[in-house]
Amino acid sequence: MANTATRLLNLIMLLQREPNSPASRLAEALDVSVRTVQRYITMLEEMGVPVYAERGSQGGYSLVRGYRMPPLVLSPEEAVAVSLGTSAMSVLWGNLFRTSAQSAMSKIANVLPEEQLREVRWAQDSLLTRGLPRTNPGVDEPLLEALYQASRRCQQVDIVYQGRGREQAEARRINPYALIYSWGQQYCVAYCHLRGAMRSFRVDRMLSLQPLEEHFTKPDDFDPNEYLNQDADDRPMIRVRLLFAPQYAELARDYACCWDSTETLADGSLVAEYLTADLDMARCRVMSFAPKATVLEPPELIANIQQAAYAVLAQYPAEPMVPEALGDTANAGHTLTERRLLTS
Numbered sequence: 001m002a003n004t005a006t007r008l009l010n011l012i013m014l015l016q017r018e019p020n021s022p023a024s025r026l027a028e029a030l031d032v033s034v035r036t037v038q039r040y041i042t043m044l045e046e047m048g049v050p051v052y053a054e055r056g057s058q059g060g061y062s063l064v065r066g067y068r069m070p071p072l073v074l075s076p077e078e079a080v081a082v083s084l085g086t087s088a089m090s091v092l093w094g095n096l097f098r099t100s101a102q103s104a105m106s107k108i109a110n111v112l113p114e115e116q117l118r119e120v121r122w123a124q125d126s127l128l129t130r131g132l133p134r135t136n137p138g139v140d141e142p143l144l145e146a147l148y149q150a151s152r153r154c155q156q157v158d159i160v161y162q163g164r165g166r167e168q169a170e171a172r173r174i175n176p177y178a179l180i181y182s183w184g185q186q187y188c189v190a191y192c193h194l195r196g197a198m199r200s201f202r203v204d205r206m207l208s209l210q211p212l213e214e215h216f217t218k219p220d221d222f223d224p225n226e227y228l229n230q231d232a233d234d235r236p237m238i239r240v241r242l243l244f245a246p247q248y249a250e251l252a253r254d255y256a257c258c259w260d261s262t263e264t265l266a267d268g269s270l271v272a273e274y275l276t277a278d279l280d281m282a283r284c285r286v287m288s289f290a291p292k293a294t295v296l297e298p299p300e301l302i303a304n305i306q307q308a309a310y311a312v313l314a315q316y317p318a319e320p321m322v323p324e325a326l327g328d329t330a331n332a333g334h335t336l337t338e339r340r341l342l343t344s
Contacts, residue, residue: 005075007030008043010029011044021061051063074112074116093135095145140203155212172201186204189224259273
């Protein structure tokens, strides 16, 4: 929610960008009344910001010619956003941005007023993000840095790539258009000269990388999100339906982010549904809830789980343990911190 200080800063920036703006236009941009804009103008004048008004039908408010805001003026909320954003960059991209993120925050902290610094310190202690997938430690940091620089400079690169499930690595020449972080992995969306089409490459599967002298021109209409969404749309989607008995319905509700929809039945049980294009990933998700969730469909997922269950039994041919010896499995697989959150 914007406070008065934030609106005053936004008003100064509006007057810099659009001099001679009428009060009605400023009120619309700030989502306040014309009377409030006039009050803000008075406050700016009292603070020493040189604002003047041109009267008449074509008139409006302007800053005195040559006046500019200081190079860095952040509201407390903006300072918090910058702080949390730089912290996230160092987590998601590892050494590629860790030093730069720390340096940026040090420079910002040196010029922030005390009010903003207090807000940043509070946010760092009170607005925490946990559960982000850890960046793959198998990524070659110098290779990632070289790929990042090649993408910035629009340089073609030669890579040796070990594709998933392939026995032999392949030499590829690619135009690296964009780097993407997704669920602990870094990917490069690139034009592949070998395939003559767009492809996505996992960075940790690049065995080597050599930047070339040749450059490329990225298409003006290229959108990495659109490419990834289209790639996902090309795969057939499978609807998964799970049944949670009444005593486990609350468990399903605790993980509402996993489902596209849920339905509570008359007996208190719950049916959860979601779409997926990967049966193996669906098996992993379902088995993380076993035996509290029963697959209703599709049949091929049931068969997939049966095969995995038999393989697990064959791997651990010990005497079965009674439920009391297993203890409470509702929180199995969670860390102590996660169990505290789940039981709170």
